[in-house]
Amino acid sequence: MTMTTQKDIDDLPKNSANYTALTPLWFLKRAALVHPNRRSLVHGSVVFTWLQTYQRCCRLASALSRHSVGFGSTVAVIAPNIPAMYEAHFGVPMSGAVINAVNIRLNAPTIAFLLEHSSSAVIMVDQEYFKLAEEALKILKNKIQHNFKSPLLIVIKDESSECDPNNLKYALQKGAVEYDNFLESGDPEFEWKPPQDEWQSIALGYTSGTTSSPKGVVLHHRGAYLAATSNVVVWGIPEGAVYLWTLPMFHCNGWCFTWTLAAICGTNICLRQVTAKGVYSAIASLGVTHFCAAPVVLNTIVNAPPKDTILPLPRLVHVMTAGAAPPPPVLFKMSQNGFRVAHTYGLSETYGPSTICAWKPEWDNLPPETQAKLNARQGVPYTALEGLDVVDTQTMKPVPPNGTTVGEIVFRGNIVMKGYLKNPKANAEAFANGWFHSGDLAVKHPDGYIEIKDRSKDIIISGGENISSVEVENTLYQHPLISEVSVVARPDDKWGESPCAFVTLKEQDEKLDETKIAEDIMKFCRSKMPAYWVPKSVVFGPLPKTATGKVQKHLLRAKAKEMGPVKMIILGSILAGDIRDGLVFF
Numbered sequence: 001m002t003m004t005t006q007k008d009i010d011d012l013p014k015n016s017a018n019y020t021a022l023t024p025l026w027f028l029k030r031a032a033l034v035h036p037n038r039r040s041l042v043h044g045s046v047v048f049t050w051l052q053t054y055q056r057c058c059r060l061a062s063a064l065s066r067h068s069v070g071f072g073s074t075v076a077v078i079a080p081n082i083p084a085m086y087e088a089h090f091g092v093p094m095s096g097a098v099i100n101a102v103n104i105r106l107n108a109p110t111i112a113f114l115l116e117h118s119s120s121a122v123i124m125v126d127q128e129y130f131k132l133a134e135e136a137l138k139i140l141k142n143k144i145q146h147n148f149k150s151p152l153l154i155v156i157k158d159e160s161s162e163c164d165p166n167n168l169k170y171a172l173q174k175g176a177v178e179y180d181n182f183l184e185s186g187d188p189e190f191e192w193k194p195p196q197d198e199w200q201s202i203a204l205g206y207t208s209g210t211t212s213s214p215k216g217v218v219l220h221h222r223g224a225y226l227a228a229t230s231n232v233v234v235w236g237i238p239e240g241a242v243y244l245w246t247l248p249m250f251h252c253n254g255w256c257f258t259w260t261l262a263a264i265c266g267t268n269i270c271l272r273q274v275t276a277k278g279v280y281s282a283i284a285s286l287g288v289t290h291f292c293a294a295p296v297v298l299n300t301i302v303n304a305p306p307k308d309t310i311l312p313l314p315r316l317v318h319v320m321t322a323g324a325a326p327p328p329p330v331l332f333k334m335s336q337n338g339f340r341v342a343h344t345y346g347l348s349e350t351y352g353p354s355t356i357c358a359w360k361p362e363w364d365n366l367p368p369e370t371q372a373k374l375n376a377r378q379g380v381p382y383t384a385l386e387g388l389d390v391v392d393t394q395t396m397k398p399v400p401p402n403g404t405t406v407g408e409i410v411f412r413g414n415i416v417m418k419g420y421l422k423n424p425k426a427n428a429e430a431f432a433n434g435w436f437h438s439g440d441l442a443v444k445h446p447d448g449y450i451e452i453k454d455r456s457k458d459i460i461i462s463g464g465e466n467i468s469s470v471e472v473e474n475t476l477y478q479h480p481l482i483s484e485v486s487v488v489a490r491p492d493d494k495w496g497e498s499p500c501a502f503v504t505l506k507e508q509d510e511k512l513d514e515t516k517i518a519e520d521i522m523k524f525c526r527s528k529m530p531a532y533w534v535p536k537s538v539v540f541g542p543l544p545k546t547a548t549g550k551v552q553k554h555l556l557r558a559k560a561k562e563m564g565p566v567k568m569i570i571l572g573s574i575l576a577g578d579i580r581d582g583l584v585f586f
């Protein structure tokens with residue numbers, strides 16, 4: 001008998017029969033083969049099947065190729081959750097180009113920056129946002145003058161849009177091509193180009209700019225494939241699920257669920273405007289089984305007036321939440337309303353969610369409040385994420401799993417971005433020491449689950465002690481009058497910084513005595529947390545948020561700074577705006 005050597009075993013080369021670059025684009029071709037007549041997309045009265053979606057994506061890829069768009073090109077898409085946005089997630093990369101799904105709530109100067117930075121050759125834009133795109137292009141043209149080359153403009157008509165119907169006419173007059181006409185010019189049998197190399201870029205997405213100016217995150221086909229399939233593995237979303245698009249597809253490509261839905265041959269239910277009523281009615285009338293949403297959307301769902309809800313739910317509805325820390329009381333109320341919430345965590349740089357608070361059978365019989373507290377932790381890595389740790393930033397050594405030592409969350413693996421576009425300085429910082437640095441501060445529990453305490457920029461340092469704004473917020477969410485809360489640092493003459501709570505009340509009534517409520521909130525906090533954690537200032541009003549529902553803490557911090565150092569308790573109103581030191585003016 002001859003010996004098998006290591007060389008024999010490893011020396012079997014790759015060939016075209018046993019190796020293909022990983023890409024989620026094949027999922028679509030397969031869906032069209034397996035379920036050609038199953039509903040792929042439902043948008044009001046518009047319904048497509050998987051075969052139709054495949055053919056429409058082939059047409060898009062073909063039409064783009066005819067305009068010399070392909071490998072090395074970027075196509076910007078400015079649209080809400082409508083079928084064209086979904087189709088662009090396949091059609092654009094099937095042409096070889098990269099999709100840049102743009103946040104629709106950005107202003108024209110920021111969009112101008114994105115279009116220039118990404119060198120977008122084509123802009124696909126929903127009719128409602130055409131003038132915004134036009135304004136952004138004007139800014140760009142003024143800036144780069146004779147070097148300006150107008151991108152190909154494709155305007156998307158959407159019957160469900162409530163915008164001025166003349167927008168479409170206007171766009172066509174300005175030379176834009178109508179999306180469906182553009183598709184008509186493409187070949188439904190187009191032989192699209194899978195990537196030769198799975199490292200090829202599939203998507204470019206800009207961070208929401210919560211903490212700094214937007215950075216262009218570049219993702220590859222391999223990572224998109226792995227993240228999309230990992231969504232299935234960790235969440236258990238079944239073949240044929242009916243998925244409601246509450247999460248914007250422009251946010252990390254809908255956390256890669258655009259591609260996940262094709263993998264499971266599910267049905268995409270589009271929702272142009274997200275309201276609690278819209279969510280409940282889609283559940284009741286369209287058979288929704290799953291959706292993803294930021295905690296702010298869950299908060300809206302649990303606080304919806306009874307006339308907007310349909311309870312009890314007709315079936316168990318699975319929800320994945322990420323994007324910010326979900327307060328345990330919100331998780332608790334969601335489960336009381338019949339939703340099963342999976343809590344995940346990640347960043348644009350990690351293809352969206354890349355950790356999950358994996359549910360343990362031994363938690364099944366715990367009291368619901370304890371379950372919610374356990375589920376509010378950010379958990380353990382996705383199946384496609386090889387490295388996740390919480391480290392001391394000075395030594396890079398893992399923190400002990402004691403639930404108290406705080407360190408930075410770092411990631412390593414195949415669902416970490418390729419890098420930031422044209423930003424070597426940010427890349428060097430983000431990838432220092434062979435890990436991707438998240439900037440999020442967390443502890444590790446004895447069971448190995450991680451729990452975020454804050455973003456490094458959000459932590460409050462009072463008298464040299466760290467205060468987790470997330471923990472103070474989680475307690476405040478238990479207060480019966482509070483609908484939303486965000487806690488930030490306010491300069492403090494004695495302690496350096498002290499917590500300042502910005503609060504939105506459930507009841508908006510001018511007759512409410514905000515001074516009394518603020519006193520009550522502080523009393524409530526004193527009974528539940530160390531004295532130095534108790535907010536020294538409470539300010540009432542709506543919270544500023546990004547398009548993805550994240551509270552813009554930097555704006556609140558600026559507001560708190562503007563209010564000046566804490567000298568005594570200050571109560572006030574964000575809306576009234578007239579807050580003078582030590583006094584309250586309503």
Ligand SMILES: Nc1ncnc2c1ncn2[C@@H]1O[C@H](COP(=O)(O)OP(=O)(O)OP(=O)(O)O)[C@@H](O)[C@H]1O
Pocket residue numbers: 207208209210211212213214215321322323324325326343344345346347348349378438439440452455548550
């Ligand atoms: N489950 C979660 N719990 C707590 N925080 C979360 C969770 N999921 C996401 N986050 C927060 O969201 C951040 C990632 O957000 P995202 O990538 O969308 O851009 P952004 O951080 O808002 O933009 P910018 O990087 O410009 O500040 C994480 O770093 C973390 O702070």
